[in-house]
Amino acid sequence: MxxxxxxxxxxxxxxxxxxxxxxxxxxxxxxxxxxxxxxxxxxxxxxxxxxxxxxxxxxxxxxxxxxxxxxxxxxxxxxxMPFSPATLQKSMTTLARLSELTLAELIQFRMLLDATANLLAAQLRTEEQLAEMDAALQVMRDSVRLGYEEFSRADVAFHDAVARASGNRLLQVCNQVVRSVALTLIAEKIAHALDRTAQMEESITHHAEVLEAVRAGDGAAAARIARQNLYDYYVSYVPEDERAFLRALLDPDQGSGGADTGPSPTPTRTGR
The missing domain is CATH 1.10.10.10 (Winged helix-like DNA-binding domain superfamily/Winged helix DNA-binding domain)
Structure with missing residues (x-):
């Protein structure tokens, strides 16, 4: 039967x-x-x-x-209505605030997104897009004396320019959303930054390294720099028992950048 x-x-x-x-x-x-x-x-x-x-x-x-x-x-x-990143951002923010998404998961995803965008941009960027990144980086340099809000807008413009150069609109949207959600979760800590100028100067150095790798067509280096920079910036906010999730994305020869070996000054919000 x-x-x-x-x-x-x-x-x-x-x-x-x-x-x-x-x-x-x-x-x-x-x-x-x-x-x-x-x-x-x-x-x-x-x-x-x-x-x-x-x-x-x-x-x-x-x-x-x-x-x-x-x-x-x-x-x-x-x-x-047309699709808006705000819809996705609202859903992800809700998930994060309800502890369905941890900060470590968000940062790990951001490391993947940024690295992939840099990798693709290094292979696909045009001269016009390189000029756009150059311009955004120059605005970042000029904005140091104006304060971190102006600097943050220029920082975001740089990341958006790289994402557009990747040729993948979904990468750009997701990166915007994850960046915003992560920064929202640590906004209170960011507000008590100790040395904003030093943090902005360091950020400019990192962005210049990314631009150099993208200009040279070295996607592997551009991706590696993105992962390390994001790790160094966010790791102090992530609970120690979850930091291994971030280190798993670093190349063996990169090390931890010394960012999680002890207390460190709280970085300012620079739109990363």
Missing amino acids: AQRPRFEPVQPVRAYERIVQQIEEAILRGDLRPGERLPSERDLVQQFSVSRATVREALRVLQSNGLVRSRAGDPAGAEI
């Missing part, structure tokens, strides 16, 4: 969740594009055969997820 199939328990699905699922799938397929509008609430009620309250709950969820923009009393349907 053939063995009977075994089924798994199912979770009840509310009507508004089905609406959300269908609209999300239409957006992912490209049937609904940014700037286009959904049918009006009345039409959605008729199409889905549900109450107006159910449609409004679905629109509320879609808006919370950053997929649509819906205005109360607007006779037109909800507008489909």
Whole structure:
């Protein structure tokens, strides 16, 4: 006798969740594009055969997820929104704050992202993109006397220029998000930096090393520098029992940079 199939328990699905699922799938397929509008609430009620309250709950969820923009009393349907890194950042920040993601995991991911972006940029960059990195680095130098906020913006511009040179937009988006989430988690500690000028000068040196490796087409060196610099910058914030996760990404001949051998001054926020 053939063995009977075994089924798994199912979770009840509310009507508004089905609406959300269908609209999300239409957006992912490209049937609904940014700037286009959904049918009006009345039409959605008729199409889905549900109450107006159910449609409004679905629109509320879609808006919370950053997929649509819906205005109360607007006779037109909800507008489909373009993808925004802010949506991904919100989700990752929530995960991090709920301890689903540790700071060590975030930094390890950032080390991977930065290293990969540098590796690709060294192989694919154009002369125009090199000039963009040069310009960002010069702004960093000029911003030291203006304070760390101006410096931080120039620092971010440098990283974004390298990420764009990698040719991978997802790398750029993910790097922006992970950098922002990690810095948010340690913002209070960063605010009590001891020697901001020294930290900014050190950061300029590291960025110049990256640019030199990218200009020379040495992707391996550019990736290695990124991993080491991020390790040195963040390791003092990571609990000692989790630092091995970061060291695992360092080349054997790099060492630990001496960053986790004892207490060290808290770095300033320079947009790393």
